Amino acid sequence: MNDTPNIADDRVSRRRYLRERAARHEAEQLLEGKSRELFLANQQLSDYSAHLEEAVAKRTVELEQALAQAEAAGKAKSRFIATMSHEIRTPLGGILGMIDLLSMDETDPAKQELLKYAATAGLGLSRIVNDVLDFSKMEAGVFIFEEGHVDLRALIESVRTLTNASEISANREIKVDIDDSVPQILLGDATRLRQVISNLINNAVRFSTEGAILIRATSAPHEKGALLRVEVEDFGIGISECGIKNLFKDFSQIANPLTAAAKGTGLGLAICKRILEGCGGKVGVESQLGKGSTFWFELPVEIGTEPESNTAPSMAQEGLANILETKRVLIAEDNIVNQKLLLSYAKSMNMVPQLAKNGRIALEMFDPGAFDLVLMDVAMPEMDGLEATRRIRMKWGDVSMPPILALTAHVMEAVEEEAALVGITTILSKPIPFEELKAALQHALADAGSNVIADIAVPEAVSPSANRADVLSKMTPATLTELLSIVSEEMLLDLVQEYVTDASERMQQIIGAVADNDINIIKEQAHSIKGSSLVLGFSTISDCARTLEQNSREGQITPHAIDQINSELAELASFLA
Incomplete structure (x- = not known):
């Protein structure tokens, strides 16, 4: 009787033990599973971390390469702009200068009128070139703004006077109204301000056929000093709302009856916008079809003080x-x-x-x-x-x-x-x-100052004796005709004489460079001879110089081209002797 409770207790204890063991086993399995999951997660995280570091390093290298390429592209653009500026402006300057010289000596009214038209066309080309170069500078990030004292009243008056003197503004009245609130002297970039105002005035003249052009300037207080607002109003054909949206975009022009006559690159207003935004300002337009347009810009400026005049009496304009x-x-x-x-x-x-x-x-x-x-x-x-x-x-x-x-x-x-x-x-x-x-x-x-050397007599120019027919026959007919339409025959012969002397000296350098195997000098001097020969229409010499230059780039020397150039120059020299 006494053993029955003990047996029951043992059965209870065994069942409890088995349950506990099963629970412990289940907990151990669960813990092991969770530990395994944690291990795998840590392993995956380590892999992700390694891959992330590799991806970051790779991306950093790619960004550095992209930055280097962008910098190289920027430098290339800058070099291109400088080169194009030089290569375009040099011959353009020569053309305008020769027209200028001819105008000073010409007395025939009919020829004076032709020269005036030629000068106007040349100046128009110069403006287009400047627009394209300015736009290229902005694209390349090399457009520089300067700060100096600006007399806005004098600046606007000078632009107005210059516009009145041009052909496009004949018989057009340009009125100026500058409010007393506008400071006498501002701090800003006078060149760029003149460029913007001149562009807006020229546009107003070109895209309207009658009525006055109104220029207004006001200013309001601003944390920088003053908020300048300039408006240019015309009473022309106006602009539609759709046209206004595209007006300040690059190479954009509004289609209207005056656009074809006005011509241009479509860059003027786009450049104005970039200039003003670069200076912290903004530009806009208000217009109605058939009633006219008002272009305006606002620009925060500092107020300057008028610099003291240091002009000595001896430096007076007279x-x-x-x-x-x-x-x-x-x-x-x-x-x-x-x-x-x-x-x-x-x-x-x-x-x-x-x-x-x-x-x-x-x-x-x-x-x-x-x-x-x-x-x-x-x-x-x-x-x-x-x-x-x-x-x-x-x-x-x-x-x-x-x-x-x-x-x-x-x-x-x-x-x-x-x-x-x-x-x-x-x-x-x-x-x-x-x-x-x-x-x-x-x-x-x-x-x-006045500390200059004593005056001396001006020597008279000596005109060369030349066999004109022989010299001129060596030029290509098209080039000869073009040059004689710009300069006189005497002046052209003077140019040829200068050319022969210059080219002969360069050929001596080439011959010396051949002896020294200096390819760079050969290439440089051949390039110069090629350019001047093309300008004067000496095609045989320019072709030989081109061959000499191209072969020198490949490390080769072309003796027959050198001999041919020397022979041609010697023949020209004999005609000019």
């Missing part, structure tokens, strides 16, 4: 009239056409010019007591103008140094910093009209 007469000027220029143009300009100003065909020659010719002024082209072979100026200053210091003015067909901003480093503060952009060059030289001399 004293500038004859300041250039009998003054000696050293002209450093390698382009044959530009040489002739600048020499003719200088003689027309009654100056005494001396020519240096590159920077090295200019350095050798320079002496502080020999010249009152120096005109230094920037891009020249052997030694460029900036390097020549730097060496001149190193050799002579600043004592009695005459004013040195730089001439460039490159993008202005590309040379300003380097020019400032060598002490050049005045840079003239090609093409430069006669009157602008004259004014720049007058002010350079006036600013330098």
Whole structure:
């Protein structure tokens, strides 16, 4: 009787044990499963981490490569812009300059009218070139804004006067209303402001046929100083709402009866928009079809103070009239056409010019007591103008140094910093009209003071004796006809003589380079001869020079091309003897 409870207890204890063991086994399996899952998750996380680091490293390399490519592309664009600026503006400057020279000597009213039309067409081409180059600079990120004192009233008046003098604005009234709220002096980029305002006024004239053009300017308080608002209103054909949406886009023009006559690149307003946005402003238009348009822009500006005038009595404008007469000027220029143009300009100003065909020659010719002024082209072979100026200053210091003015067909901003480093503060952009060059030289001399060398007599120009028929027969007929439509026969023969002398000197360098196996000099000089030969229509020489240049790029020398060029130059020289 006493053993029955013990047996029951044992059965209960065993069942409990079995349940506990089963529960423990189940817990162990669950724990093992969870541990396994955790292990696999950690392993997967490690794999993801490794792959992520690899992906980040790979992406970083790709981004660095993309950045390097973008920087290289930006530099390539900058080089392209500088090259195109130089290559386009140099011949364009020669054309406009020759037209300018002919206009000064021509007395026949009919021919004067033709020259006026040619100059107008050339200036129109110049504006288109400048628009395209400005747009390219903006695309490449090399468009630079400067800050200086701006007299808005004087700036608008000068634009108005210039527009009134142009053919497109004949018999059109341009009215100006500048509110008293507009500060007398603003801080901003005068060149870009002039560009925007001039563009808006020209558009108003071109896209309307009658009625006045109204220019208004007001300002309101702004945290920067003042919020300038300029409006240009016309009473022309107006613009539709659909047209307004596309008006400020690149290469966009509104289709209307005046568009074809006005012509242009479709970049003017797009450039204005980029200029203003680059300066922190904005541009817009309000227009009604058949009633006219009002283009406006708003620009936050700082208020400046009018700089004190430091003009000495001796520098008064009336004293500038004859300041250039009998003054000696050293002209450093390698382009044959530009040489002739600048020499003719200088003689027309009654100056005494001396020519240096590159920077090295200019350095050798320079002496502080020999010249009152120096005109230094920037891009020249052997030694460029900036390097020549730097060496001149190193050799002579600043004592009695005459004013040195730089001439460039490159993008202005590309040379300003380097020019400032060598002490050049005045840079003239090609093409430069006669009157602008004259004014720049007058002010350079006036600013330098009256310590200039004694006046000397101006030597008379000697015209070469030439067998005209033989010389002109060597030119291609099309080029000859074109050149004679721009310059006189005497001037053309002068150019040929300069060309023969220059090309012969370059051929001597090529012959020396052949002996030294210097391919770079051969290529450089052949390229120059090719270009000048093409300009004057000497096709045989240009073809041989092209062959010489192309073969030199591949490391080859072409003796028969050298012999042919020398033979052609010798024949031309005999005609000019």
